[in-house]
Amino acid sequence: MKPIVIAKNLTKSYTKGIRALDNVSLTVNQGKVLVVMGPSGSGKSTLIRTFNGLETFDQGEIDILGIKLDCNHNERKIQRIRKRVGMVFQQFNLFPHLSILENITLAPVNVQKRHRSEAEEYGMYLLGQMGIDSHAKKYPSQLSGGEQQRVAIARALALKPELLLFDEPTSALDPERINEVLDAMRRLAKQGMTMIVVTHEIGFAKDVSDQVLFMDSGKVIETSTPDLFFSNAKHDRSRKFLNQLDKN
Amino acid sequence: MKKRRAIFYQCGICIFVISVIGILINNLTINLIRTDLGFNFSWLFKPASFALAEHPLPYSSSDSYAWALFIGWLNSLKVIISALLLATFLGTLVGFARTGKNSLLGLISAGYITIIRQTPLLLQLMFWYFIGFLGLKENIFIHIKNIFKISNQGIEFYGLTLSSEFSALLFGLGVFTSAYIAEVIRGGILSVPRGQWEAFRSLGLSEQKGLFSIIIPQALPAIIPGLTSQYLNLAKNSTLAIAVGYSDIYAINDTIINQTGRAIECFIILLTSFLLLNLLISNSMEIINKIIIKSRKYN
Ligand SMILES: Nc1ncnc2c1ncn2[C@@H]1O[C@H](COP(=O)(O)OP(=O)(O)O)[C@@H](O)[C@H]1O
Ligand SMILES: [Mg+2]
Numbered sequence: 001m002k003p004i005v006i007a008k009n010l011t012k013s014y015t016k017g018i019r020a021l022d023n024v025s026l027t028v029n030q031g032k033v034l035v036v037m038g039p040s041g042s043g044k045s046t047l048i049r050t051f052n053g054l055e056t057f058d059q060g061e062i063d064i065l066g067i068k069l070d071c072n073h074n075e076r077k078i079q080r081i082r083k084r085v086g087m088v089f090q091q092f093n094l095f096p097h098l099s100i101l102e103n104i105t106l107a108p109v110n111v112q113k114r115h116r117s118e119a120e121e122y123g124m125y126l127l128g129q130m131g132i133d134s135h136a137k138k139y140p141s142q143l144s145g146g147e148q149q150r151v152a153i154a155r156a157l158a159l160k161p162e163l164l165l166f167d168e169p170t171s172a173l174d175p176e177r178i179n180e181v182l183d184a185m186r187r188l189a190k191q192g193m194t195m196i197v198v199t200h201e202i203g204f205a206k207d208v209s210d211q212v213l214f215m216d217s218g219k220v221i222e223t224s225t226p227d228l229f230f231s232n233a234k235h236d237r238s239r240k241f242l243n244q245l246d247k248n
Numbered sequence: 249m250k251k252r253r254a255i256f257y258q259c260g261i262c263i264f265v266i267s268v269i270g271i272l273i274n275n276l277t278i279n280l281i282r283t284d285l286g287f288n289f290s291w292l293f294k295p296a297s298f299a300l301a302e303h304p305l306p307y308s309s310s311d312s313y314a315w316a317l318f319i320g321w322l323n324s325l326k327v328i329i330s331a332l333l334l335a336t337f338l339g340t341l342v343g344f345a346r347t348g349k350n351s352l353l354g355l356i357s358a359g360y361i362t363i364i365r366q367t368p369l370l371l372q373l374m375f376w377y378f379i380g381f382l383g384l385k386e387n388i389f390i391h392i393k394n395i396f397k398i399s400n401q402g403i404e405f406y407g408l409t410l411s412s413e414f415s416a417l418l419f420g421l422g423v424f425t426s427a428y429i430a431e432v433i434r435g436g437i438l439s440v441p442r443g444q445w446e447a448f449r450s451l452g453l454s455e456q457k458g459l460f461s462i463i464i465p466q467a468l469p470a471i472i473p474g475l476t477s478q479y480l481n482l483a484k485n486s487t488l489a490i491a492v493g494y495s496d497i498y499a500i501n502d503t504i505i506n507q508t509g510r511a512i513e514c515f516i517i518l519l520t521s522f523l524l525l526n527l528l529i530s531n532s533m534e535i536i537n538k539i540i541i542k543s544r545k546y547n
Contacts, residue, residue, distance in 0.1 A: 052450055082452035093447035097465045097544060106461070107451035159452065 002030040003063070004163050004194045005051060010060035012046060012218075020046045021057060022218035028163075028196060028211075033189050035205040035226070036198045038215035039241060044198045047215070048165045051196065052085045053078030065162055083111060086156030090168040092148045094140040094155070100127070101136040104155045112159065119158070126154040130184055146177030150184055157188075164188065166197040200245060206230060214238045276512060291508055292317075298503055300495050302411060313504055320500035321521050327417050327496065328483050328525070334422030335482060336475075339429025346430060347437045349455065357430065364427035369485055372424055377416035377492040413494040417486070425482045432474035436467035468540055476533040480526050497521050 005028040012021040020043045028034045036044050049055040051064060053073070062069045065084055067077050095103050104123040108114045127133040130150040132143075140148055149169055156164060166185070170178040182204050189195060189208045199205065205212055205226050212229040214221045214237075221235050233239045280287055296316040297309050303319045304326060345357040364372070382400050397404040402412040410418070440463050448458035489496035501514045 054446055054449060079452060079454075082450060085450075087446075087450040089443060089446065091441075091443050093441075093443035095444065095447065095462055106448075107453060110457055110461075111452040155451070 004028050004030050004032075004065060005196070006063040007047075007051075008061050010047070010050060010057050010062065012050070012055065012057040012059075019043075019218040021050070024060075024215075024218070024220050026213060026220070026223065028194060030194055031192045032210040033195045033197065033208050034211045034213060035209040036196065036213045036215065037200060037205070037241070038221075039244075042215040043218040044215055045167050046218075048087075048167055048196055048198055051163075051165055052082050052087055054087075083159060084161055085163045085165065086159060086161035087165040088149070088152050088156050088167070088169050090171050092140070092145070092152045092172070094148055094151055096140050098139075099136070100132075100138055100140065100143070100151050103140070103151060104158050107155070108158050123154070123158060126157050127151070129187075130154050131180075144177060145173045146180045149173065149181045153181075153184055153188075162194065164193055164195045166195065166199065168198050168200075170199065170201060202230060202245065214241070216241075280512070285509060287512065289513055291510060291513075296504070298507070300500070301493075302414065302495055313508075316500055316504070317497065317517060317521075320495055320497040321525075323494070324483075324486055324489070324496040324498075324521070324525065327414060327421070327489065327494065328486050331418050331421035331425065331486070332479055332482055334418060335425035335429055335478070338422060338426035339478075340433055342426060342430035343433025343437070344459065346434050361427045361430055364424060369420065369424050370488055370491060373416060373420035373488055373491055376420045376423075377412070380419060381412035381416050411494075413489075413492050416492050417489050417494050420488075420492075421482055421485060424485070425478055428478050428481070429475065432471055432478060433467075435474065436471035437463055439470040440466045465544075472533060472537045472540065476530055479529050479533065483525050483529060484522070 005026070007024060007026050010021045010024040011019060013019050022043075024043075024047060026034070036047065038044050046055055050057050050062065050069075053069070056071065056073045058071055060071070064081050067081050069077060069081070094100075095106070098106065101120060101123050104126065105116065105119040108119040108122070109116055124133055124136060127136055130153060132147050132150050132154075135143055135147060135151075140151070143151065153169075169185070170181050173181065178201070182201060185195070185197070185204070186208055197204075197209070209226050211223060212226050213223045214229070214233075214235070216237050221237050222229070222233065224234070229238070230242070233242060292314040293312045295310050296313045298316070299309050300307055300316065300319060302323055304322045305319060307315065307319050342357045342360055345353040346361070348354060381398075381402065395406055400412060401409075402415045403410040444462055444466065445458065448462045449455075453461070486496060487498040490499040490502060493499075498518065501518050505511050505514050
């Protein structure tokens with residue numbers, strides 16, 4: 001079992017006295033899927049954004065793919081990590097002034113210095129995998145939310161990452177568009193992609209995840225297998241949260 | 249009731265405007281009669297009989313007033329365009345530094361912007377002229393082989409000489425406007441959603457590459473209008489040339505008024521010149537804006 005992410009005692013405050021992350025530790029092994037859950041403001045986004053250097057942290061250390069980060073936030077190491085870790089955002093964050101295919105080939109051409117034709121060929125392959133290759137020449141605003149998010153996944157895959165981070169990838173979608181994105185993610189998991197997914201989709205977590213991590217107020221409340229967590233959560237706070245989810 | 253009051257106010261405003269225009273026309277005719285000059289432009293073709301220190305085209309004091317005015321207009325155009333380029337260059341650098349990740353550079357540029365915006369332009373021009381250039385040693389201050397010289401004679405660069413008057417005006421207008429342009433650039437950059445920064449960073453793109461390929465193209469629609477109004481301000485501010493003795497259109501008009509007493513005609517010429525100049529600037533910017541919008545394939 002090769003560990004991909006090892007986080008030890010991560011602590012971070014945006015404002016003094018309030019901890020967005022409070023002594024968070026976790027490990028994700030190769031080919032595994034970790035689902036992160038927790039109420040709004042519990043620190044889920046902050047946590048996964050530290051894994052590709054979008055956020056700094058005050059204490060603790062992270063080992064990602066063998067690259068070690070500490071609170072000094074070494075820019076060189078972060079660049080090296082970003083070339084091997086993909087990220088998908090809640091709001092898609094596609095580049096509106098670039099075509100779908102250009103969105104995907106931007107990083108391979110500029111970061112990995114691959115030939116444009118080669119990058120385009122691989123980009124078309126990825127769009128095909130996501131079932132949206134017919135949209136390659138369009139612009140993001142011409143696509144539905146679900147299609148845009150699948151483009152964002154293809155864009156994250158273009159650098160052939162060894163780890164994918166998802167921050168609530170379906171929260172901004174219309175309900176009838178959620179499954180097309182979750183299905184794409186299911187296929188990735190089946191292909192053996194290591195993923196950390198912040199989501200409240202219980203069905204997805206039950207089917208796909210190997211581990212569920214529940215956070216509240218910056219702390220890890222519990223880490224369990226999905227079977228245990230959804231049928232028999234150990235902590236009051238987890239059960240309350242799940243009840244709340246059921247009601248909605 | 250409300251309607252009647254509105255009509256009443258509008259009538260009042262009309263009467264006021266008409267009276268002001270009437271008084272102005274009255275003044276004008278009285279002045280024309282008193283000076284016994286009449287309103288005509290034939291004096292334009294008489295010899296100007298004053299010298300000009302700077303003339304991009306051949307000029308001697310036996311040339312006509314019209315030619316002198318045209319030289320002045322060219323001098324204005326020359327300093328406006330050079331200052332505009334300098335201001336854009338400096339303003340872009342400072343604007344980037346202000347929004348960049350380096351906090352020391354951010355602080356320095358914030359200080360630069362504050363100091364320059366809090367002091368009058370006239371004072372800054374005086375500074376550049378009397379301290380920046382005339383304050384330099386008689387002989388050479390900076391001297392890099394024979395390529396680049398700064399002295400109290402101005403700037404010399406590869407045989408291209410810029411007088412100290414022109415240089416002071418160039419730096420004064422350029423630096424002053426750059427502080428405002430920096431704020432325009434910063435505003436444009438801040439108008440791009442944070443998610444765009446996070447997206448290009450998470451793809452491993454460098455800050456420079458992201459800034460130029462992702463952020464700037466999306467910031468341009470917000471930057472161009474602000475840039476245009478700063479360019480127009482720069483053009484209007486260039487009339488302060490008279491303070492450092494640079495012969496721009498305004499300074500030459502001033503000399504001619506003193507010589508001929510043709511104040512009204514000269515003001516009409518001046519107004520037309522600036523209207524022309526500013527139309528030139530705003531139309532060029534409009535064309536640039538259209539090109540940008542056309543090249544943009546999304547909405
Ligand atoms: N950029 C920021 N500046 C200040 N506080 C922030 C910032 N981002 C997040 N926070 C705070 O940190 C805490 C955790 O936020 P976040 O990680 O976004 O939670 P979640 O993703 O679980 O909703 C919240 O209290 C939030 O208000
Ligand atoms: Mg969040």
